[in-house]
Amino acid sequence: MLLQQIINGIVAGSAYALFALGFTLTFGVLKIVNLTYGFYFSAGAYLALFATLHGAPITLALPFAAIAAGFIAVFLDSALLSRLRRQQAPELASLMVTLGATLFLYTGMTALIGSEIQRFPLGLIESAPFRFNGASISLTQIAIVMTAGLLAAGLIGVLRATRTGLAMRAMAENPQAGELMGIDTGAIMRRVSFLCGAIAGASGVLIGLEHNAITPYMGETMALKGFAVIILGGLGDVGGALIAGLLIGLLEALTAGYISSIYKDAVGFLLLVLTLWARPFGLFGRASVRRA
Amino acid sequence: MTDIMLEARGLTVGYGDKLVVRNVDLAVRRGEIACLIGANGAGKTTILRALSGLLKLRAGSVRLNGEEIANRPAHAIAARGMAHAPEGRQIIAAMSVADNLRAGAYLAPSAAEISRRRDAALARFPRLKERLTQQAGLLSGGEQQMLAIARALMADPTLLLLDEPSMGLAPLMVEEIFSILATMKSEGRTILLVEQNANAALALADQAYVIEAGRIKLEGPARDLIDHDGVSAAYLGG
Numbered sequence: 109m110l111l112q113q114i115i116n117g118i119v120a121g122s123a124y125a126l127f128a129l130g131f132t133l134t135f136g137v138l139k140i141v142n143l144t145y146g147f148y149f150s151a152g153a154y155l156a157l158f159a160t161l162h163g164a165p166i167t168l169a170l171p172f173a174a175i176a177a178g179f180i181a182v183f184l185d186s187a188l189l190s191r192l193r194r195q196q197a198p199e200l201a202s203l204m205v206t207l208g209a210t211l212f213l214y215t216g217m218t219a220l221i222g223s224e225i226q227r228f229p230l231g232l233i234e235s236a237p238f239r240f241n242g243a244s245i246s247l248t249q250i251a252i253v254m255t256a257g258l259l260a261a262g263l264i265g266v267l268r269a270t271r272t273g274l275a276m277r278a279m280a281e282n283p284q285a286g287e288l289m290g291i292d293t294g295a296i297m298r299r300v301s302f303l304c305g306a307i308a309g310a311s312g313v314l315i316g317l318e319h320n321a322i323t324p325y326m327g328e329t330m331a332l333k334g335f336a337v338i339i340l341g342g343l344g345d346v347g348g349a350l351i352a353g354l355l356i357g358l359l360e361a362l363t364a365g366y367i368s369s370i371y372k373d374a375v376g377f378l379l380l381v382l383t384l385w386a387r388p389f390g391l392f393g394r395a396s397v398r399r400a
Numbered sequence: 401m402t403d404i405m406l407e408a409r410g411l412t413v414g415y416g417d418k419l420v421v422r423n424v425d426l427a428v429r430r431g432e433i434a435c436l437i438g439a440n441g442a443g444k445t446t447i448l449r450a451l452s453g454l455l456k457l458r459a460g461s462v463r464l465n466g467e468e469i470a471n472r473p474a475h476a477i478a479a480r481g482m483a484h485a486p487e488g489r490q491i492i493a494a495m496s497v498a499d500n501l502r503a504g505a506y507l508a509p510s511a512a513e514i515s516r517r518r519d520a521a522l523a524r525f526p527r528l529k530e531r532l533t534q535q536a537g538l539l540s541g542g543e544q545q546m547l548a549i550a551r552a553l554m555a556d557p558t559l560l561l562l563d564e565p566s567m568g569l570a571p572l573m574v575e576e577i578f579s580i581l582a583t584m585k586s587e588g589r590t591i592l593l594v595e596q597n598a599n600a601a602l603a604l605a606d607q608a609y610v611i612e613a614g615r616i617k618l619e620g621p622a623r624d625l626i627d628h629d630g631v632s633a634a635y636l637g638g
């Protein structure tokens with residue numbers, strides 16, 4: 109049974125990591141804890157549901173939902189935050205604005221489509237799991253693990269080795285210095301918003317498929333876990349988010365399997381508290397290197 | 401094309417409802433160094449930030465090579481050939497020295513051009529060469545200042561704005577920075593320099609402006625200002 113627990117842990121952990129990748133990138137580049145991020149997750153799931161109910165195959169519904177969620181993110185970011193950014197408002201202001209907006213958006217979505225659980229049409233994706241050594245894993249679960257791994261690798265590659273990645277790292281620390289070097293920081297911000305919205309949307313689709321249950325507030329539950337993951341991994345650290353996600357997923361699965369599922373949701377936060385106590389900048393975080 | 405590379409007219413800038421720069425006219429000629437000197441809080445940094453697009457003008461015009469650039473975004477002004485090494489260095493502390501230099505050449509047309517500029521910058525600042533992989537935030541203050549200038553040079557600018565390149569440096573390092581500026585001048589670079597070190601700045605510059613409380617108090621060829629009684633009393637320690 110251990111093998112199955114580990115598989116469950118890796119799948120759950122990859123799901124957390126997948127969601128957290130865009131969350132941590134938003135923070136890392138835009139320097140904002142953007143709570144609307146959870147909404148893009150719910151929106152992605154509903155957009156894919158809408159597309160599949162109208163006959164689209166999942167191979168079409170997934171990119172459609174991701175792209176649409178990306179545009180929603182760009183729109184909401186510029187509507188809610190660009191003004192605050194221009195005036196260099198304190199971080200708490202943007203936190204409160206995105207919190208208020210998120211509550212409003214969830215409420216609006218619930219009013220529009222109801223709060224009951226909805227499901228993807230049957231037969232949308234091969235549901236018979238692969239079996240080996242008494243353990244099993246489904247196609248959706250494999251997709252979640254692969255997407256999380258490839259996306260994390262891709263993002264790290266972009267940040268480290270491309271011109272846009274260089275610009276993202278520079279403006280993350282000092283947007284004005286970035287502008288002076290010729291970086292159109294507004295344009296890069298829009299690209300990052302789009303990318304993060306699309307990641308949230310795609311993870312909403314995949315995790316909605318995996319749980320086969322879609323509700324307006326699914327993003328809120330996920331955001332709480334995502335928060336733990338990105339703080340544990342170090343805010344803005346893409347590789348850290350992947351490892352922290354897997355760690356929390358595995359810990360939860362093993363707790364549920366060998367201790368009691370009652371403690372499952374608490375154990376990730378226990379890890380977070382203990383880690384922060386020992387390492388205030390997260391598992392891999394270093395103290396600030398800036399010198400006067 | 402005219403001989404004037406940068407020309408500001410009626411430059412007026414403020415923060416909130418307070419104007420701190422009023423009706424400033426200044427010009428920088430091609431191949432020359434112009435310098436701004438003045439007491440702390442006179443408005444020198446504010447003038448540079450307005451010229452490079454970091455601050456909006458309340459009034460006035462700025463022409464770079466004859467083209468009006470007032471109130472264009474800073475990145476667009478950078479794309480027209482102005483590089484600004486801001487006050488306080490503003491290097492990217494979390495990135496390596498090499499990445500800071502690469503970022504300075506963000507608008508360079510090709511990889512070959514970036515490495516050409518990098519070789520030139522490192523030849524000018526050999527200390528940075530040994531520290532390429534080091535995190536920029538861990539450089540000494542003087543090295544950070546060199547990196548800030550080198551990064552601005554990576555843009556291969558037609559006009560370079562330098563805000564107190566000698567700030568906080570030991571006398572020997574100040575001398576080194578000024579000798580590098582002198583070399584850049586002899587190579588024909590056009591520079592607008594802000595300096596507290598008024599003696600050295602006036603000895604180096606062609607044209608000088610004395611800023612007082614946000615206005616131009618005196619202007620003229622730098623050598624004339626060295627001998628000017630008011631300037632020497634206020635800024636040259638005698």
Ligand SMILES: Nc1ncnc2c1ncn2[C@@H]1O[C@H](COP(=O)(O)OP(=O)(O)OP(=O)(O)O)[C@@H](O)[C@H]1O
Nearest residue numbers: 415420438439440441442443444445446447487596
């Ligand atoms: N962000 C800001 N908000 C409000 N006032 C500011 C701001 N920056 C500068 N000031 C004010 O504008 C005036 C000019 O400041 P500025 O930095 O341009 O002076 P400076 O000549 O560069 O001085 P220093 O030699 O000390 O660098 C000062 O009175 C300063 O207090």
Ligand SMILES: [Mg+2]
Nearest residue numbers: 444445446487
């Ligand atoms: Mg200043």
